[in-house]
Amino acid sequence: MLRVGLIGWRGMVGSVLLERMREEGDFSGIEAIFFSTSNVGGAAPQESAGGAALQNAGDLKQLAGCDVLISCQGGEYTTEVYGPLRQSGWRGYWIDAASTLRMKDDAVIILDPVNGSVIQQGLAKGIRTYAGGNCTVSLMLMGVGALFQAGLVEWMTTMTYQAASGAGAAKMLELVSQMDCLVDPVRKTPSENALEVDRMTMQVQRSPSLPKQEFGVPLVGSVLPWIDRGMPGGQTREEWKGMAETTKILGLDPPVPVDGICVRVGTMRCHSQALCIKLTKDVSLRDIEQMLDGANQWTRVIPNDKQSTLHCLTPTAVSGTLNVPVGRLHKLNMGPEFLGAFTVGDQLLWGAAEPLRRMLRILRSHLGK
Numbered sequence: 489m490l491r492v493g494l495i496g497w498r499g500m501v502g503s504v505l506l507e508r509m510r511e512e513g514d515f516s517g518i519e520a521i522f523f524s525t526s527n528v529g530g531a532a533p534q535e536s537a538g539g540a541a542l543q544n545a546g547d548l549k550q551l552a553g554c555d556v557l558i559s560c561q562g563g564e565y566t567t568e569v570y571g572p573l574r575q576s577g578w579r580g581y582w583i584d585a586a587s588t589l590r591m592k593d594d595a596v597i598i599l600d601p602v603n604g605s606v607i608q609q610g611l612a613k614g615i616r617t618y619a620g621g622n623c624t625v626s627l628m629l630m631g632v633g634a635l636f637q638a639g640l641v642e643w644m645t646t647m648t649y650q651a652a653s654g655a656g657a658a659k660m661l662e663l664v665s666q667m668d669c670l671v672d673p674v675r676k677t678p679s680e681n682a683l684e685v686d687r688m689t690m691q692v693q694r695s696p697s698l699p700k701q702e703f704g705v706p707l708v709g710s711v712l713p714w715i716d717r718g719m720p721g722g723q724t725r726e727e728w729k730g731m732a733e734t735t736k737i738l739g740l741d742p743p744v745p746v747d748g749i750c751v752r753v754g755t756m757r758c759h760s761q762a763l764c765i766k767l768t769k770d771v772s773l774r775d776i777e778q779m780l781d782g783a784n785q786w787t788r789v790i791p792n793d794k795q796s797t798l799h800c801l802t803p804t805a806v807s808g809t810l811n812v813p814v815g816r817l818h819k820l821n822m823g824p825e826f827l828g829a830f831t832v833g834d835q836l837l838w839g840a841a842e843p844l845r846r847m848l849r850i851l852r853s854h855l856g857k
Contacts, residue, residue, distance in 0.1 A: 500656065515535040548578075556582075570588070581617075599838075618847050633738070648761050731747060770824040777817060797815050
């Protein structure tokens with residue numbers, strides 16, 4: 489029986505991962521060992537092998553006793569533990585939600601509905617490190633990856649609308665606190681004068697008392713056109729990942745240029761993206777729609793009309809589901825080889841936890857366990 493260790497399972501991504509594993513029966517047939525960085529010896533979840541207590545996530549010997557380790561603990565933990573664990577001679581499989589190892593030569597970025605063949609090639613080569621991709625890139629490829637696979641993308645821009653969840657649980661909670669502060673004066677002093685309401689809310693947004701320890705600035709009622717640290721040439725690192733990770737996920741040679749501007753918006757857990765795609769040739773909308781709609785069981789094309797778009801192509805409609813709708817498909821005024829599109833996906837599911845869960849299943853099948 490495969491011995492699988494889980495680290496960071498109480499965090500936001502880890503909690504979603506456990507929820508999905510329970511829903512899909514992934515604990516059946518494995519020996520699950522739960523690790524902790526702060527509560528060693530405490531009670532482990534009911535799926536823990538033999539009801540064992542929480543193990544020490546910093547103990548290399550205990551970690552090395554697992555055939556597979558799944559980490560949702562974050563990049564600092566991976567940096568601290570992964571190297572020494574490999575150097576100690578551990579030859580197990582490491583599956584990680586963090587970005588630390590994604591671009592390493594001996595690691596594969598996992599998104600099996602899009603790059604299942606790349607994952608299988610990695611397993612055949614003996615690669616033992618698998619990392620979930622950047623959430624925005626993964627969700628973009630779930631939506632329109634079929635166009636890349638068909639060789640139809642000459643270049644693409646992606647303008648993102650990224651949820652607070654992409655920055656962590658504390659950011660989500662701060663957004664809710666900011667929402668409460670924003671509506672509180674309107675609740676206390678109701679007004680039907682829109683300009684008066686605007687004045688009150690703006691006053692709150694600019695008030696030093698608004699909770700902003702996490703974001704540093706108001707997110708509620710605003711947008712933040714900067715995510716992650718700066719990079720040479722004017723990009724942020726989040727924007728740099730668009731081309732770098734797309735290339736690696738799909739094994740593209742030569743790479744396809746992907747760039748844009750990444751923006752944080754006041755939604756909780758869904759990332760949305762407006763895409764401008766320069767096609768390598770003129771392809772009919774009908775053929776494009778059929779290609780995208782048939783790419784996998786989760787991606788579906790939304791008709792380009794007002795009612796369908798507003799009811800199906802929003803974070804409100806998609807949050808908490810595995811659906812990745814793609815809509816607003818139309819040829820742009822620049823010419824018949826220019827395609828416009830809009831897609832939405834849950835950052836905590838396909839953008840984080842789901843590829844990890846599915847990689848464990850792929851690994852079990854590969855090992856015959």
